[in-house]
Amino acid sequence: MKSSSERYAALVRLVESRTVTRVTPPLLLPAGPFFDLAGEEFGRNLLLTTANNGVEYCLRPDFTLPIAQGYLDDGMVGVPAAYTYLGTIFRQQNGFPVEHEQAGLELLGQPDASAALDQVLTFARWALAIYDITAPNIRLGGVGLFEAFLEAAEVPPAWRARIRHRFGHPEALSRLMERLSEPRERIGVQAPDGRETMIEIVTDAMLSGGLSLIGSRTPEEIADRYLEKQALESSPIPERTVKLLNDYLAVSDSAQRALDTIGNLCRAHGFDFEEPLFQVRNHAAALAALSPKADVIFDAAFSPRLDYYTGIVFEMTGSDGEVLASGGEYDRLIDRLGATQPVTASGCALWTARLEKEANL
Amino acid sequence: MSSSGGLTLAVPSKGRLEELTRKAFSSSRLTIARPGGVRSYVGSIKNQPQVTVRFYPAAEIARELILGGIDIGVTGTDLIHEASENGEDNVLFVRGLGFGEANVVVAVPDAWIDVQQMVDLADVASDFRARHGRWLRVATKYVNLTRRHFAQYGIAEYRIVESAGATEAAPASGSADLIVDITSTGSTLAANSLRILEDGLIMKSEANLIVSRTADWTPLRKAQLEALLSIMGGVPPGISTLL
Structure with a gap:
């Protein structure tokens, strides 16, 4: 039986193993990039402080962003890198400041994204093993899979964007799906002939309202979206496609069965979806091989709210349902931070106090 | 002090809110005295020596009620919800006072003819950054209420x-693309060519008599609270059992 300090020492060894670089971003970070990346919803959880010149800083709320930023700043784009970390993060939770210790891995710019994800899963698995957690509940989700599905199901592109945007937000998504399933009333106002007229009308309204025509939404943008909305209302998604979408989102089962169900759904709908499913099947199989006792679930509607996630996402939970480890692929992150070329990224974060608690059960 | 009893009542320190609050109390034969005039921040209620009256700005009353620094206060419901993320859990709304009515709403430029509901706003927000290289900006003093409402709509x-x-x-x-603000008649919004979204009502607010849950409620102070509320009227007895 290992003691708590032995477990911790083993975790440090994992984080400092020879194939990775352990990094420690500063505790005090500019808050702007976090707001820029994740928006106000994540921003509300930051512990903020303001410099005398008015610039906002925050206590390190997460390791991923500063590590990715450092990768960019050091001109590493195009170079494969494997970073690990172990340290404290600070957030506001239910209105109170809290600190947690996190460990994790970030694989950036790896040539084989799929192998990188398996490495991440292995890392998480090893970390859990240090704490004698051999049968966690593992939930997989497919952000990339859902995007591919929307395309394969021939959902009109304008609707696709709207649906994709709400993925990972069950409430908003179900509201949208409800809107799709109901027979719609036509918008009362008909567009008077064409785009040019609409642009004129919006321009007049903006000028009389004292709005600048540049800097915020432009008259063209508003008119186009208005017309697009009318077009969408008049060409709704076919009922059977809406049903397919709902059926897809409802799939949550042991990985093998869930993926088979999705494959069958698609086939019944007249298209083949095996190729996109193949990747997910592989990772699910890798996970099952890594931890035969773990319960691996594929939940089609599961996605983190942050929209820089791209491929497969996962979370591992303990006996009381608390998340012990979570992560996935987020190729859009480095792009968002301003990289000039695509950079693959995958990683995971572990909650050390929860792992320790689980070990003591 | 708390063990020996005594209640602190906070009243808005200026303007129409102060005037109407004092009127509401005096119509229940509770006359609030402010001996030093507008520059004094302590007062009393005639024949209620156990009550100390403090005059605070309305937003500060909300904060102090949540923190338990004062026992009873008059302030807007909106300010309680805004003062802290779980502000409403820390207070007890005793009753509305029938003034200071206003709505906190989401309003967009009237020229945004394509935006009628929050779902439209969600669409606009989702690709705003790709189009304009910055986030959609919402001007407001209601930071918490805005975050909560927007999160609800994803x-x-x-x-x-x-x-x-x-x-x-x-x-x-x-400086911003749209706003979340308080309005009573909507005329200020209209004058600025802004339009409230169909489902843009975040909350209806009015001046409320509010009791702090986090204050140190001894049996004696609870009894004093019951006595004061029964003079106020319009409040069922037994409020203090909820504290």
């Missing part, structure tokens, strides 16, 4: 621009 892609005053001018001045 809108994460925006930034709040805190505004201290004249929020309604933000879209025209270019």
Whole structure:
């Protein structure tokens, strides 16, 4: 039986193993990039402080962003890198400041994204093993899979964007799906002939309202979206496609069965979806091989709210349902931070106090 | 002090809110005295020596009620919800006082003819950054209420621009794209060519008599609270059992 300090020492060894670089971003970070990346919803959880010149800083709320930023700043784009970390993060939770210790891995710019994800899963698995957690509940989700599905199901592109945007937000998504399933009333106002007229009308309204025509939404943008909305209302998604979408989102089962169900759904709908499913099947199989006792679930509607996630996402939970480890692929992150070329990224974060608690059960 | 009893009542320190609060109390034969005039911040109620009256700005009353620094206060419901993320859990709304009615609403430029509901706003927010290289900006002094309301509609892609005053001018001045603000008649919004979204009502607010849950409630002080509320009227007995 290992003691708590032995477990911790083993975790440090994992984080400092020879194939990775352990990094420690500063505790005090500019808050702007976090707001820029994740928006106000994540921003509300930051512990903020303001410099005398008015610039906002925050206590390190997460390791991923500063590590990715450092990768960019050091001109590493195009170079494969494997970073690990172990340290404290600070957030506001239910209105109170809290600190947690996190460990994790970030694989950036790896040539084989799929192998990188398996490495991440292995890392998480090893970390859990240090704490004698051999049968966690593992939930997989497919952000990339859902995007591919929307395309394969021939959902009109304008609707696709709207649906994709709400993925990972069950409430908003179900509201949208409800809107799709109901027979719609036509918008009362008909567009008077064409785009040019609409642009004129919006321009007049903006000028009389004292709005600048540049800097915020432009008259063209508003008119186009208005017309697009009318077009969408008049060409709704076919009922059977809406049903397919709902059926897809409802799939949550042991990985093998869930993926088979999705494959069958698609086939019944007249298209083949095996190729996109193949990747997910592989990772699910890798996970099952890594931890035969773990319960691996594929939940089609599961996605983190942050929209820089791209491929497969996962979370591992303990006996009381608390998340012990979570992560996935987020190729859009480095792009968002301003990289000039695509950079693959995958990683995971572990909650050390929860792992320790689980070990003591 | 608390063990020996005594209640602190906070009253808005100026303007129409102060006037109407004092009127509401005096109509229940509770006459609030402010001996030093507007520059004094302590007062009393005639024949109620156990009550100390403090005059605070309305937002500060909300904060102090949540923290338990005062026992009873009069302030707007909106300010309780705004003062802290779980502010409403820390207080007890005893009753509305029938004044200070206003709505906290989401309003967009009237020229945004394609935006009628929050779902439209979610669409606009989702690709705003790709189009304009920055987040959609919302001017407001109601940071918490805005975050909560937007989160409910799955809108994460925006930034709040805190505004201290004249929020309604933000879209025209270019400092924000839309606003969340308080309005009673909507005329200020209309004058600034802003339109409330169909489902843009975040909350209906009015001046409320509010009791702090976090204050140190001894049996004696609870009894004093019951006595005071029974004089006020319109409040069922037994409020103190909820504390």
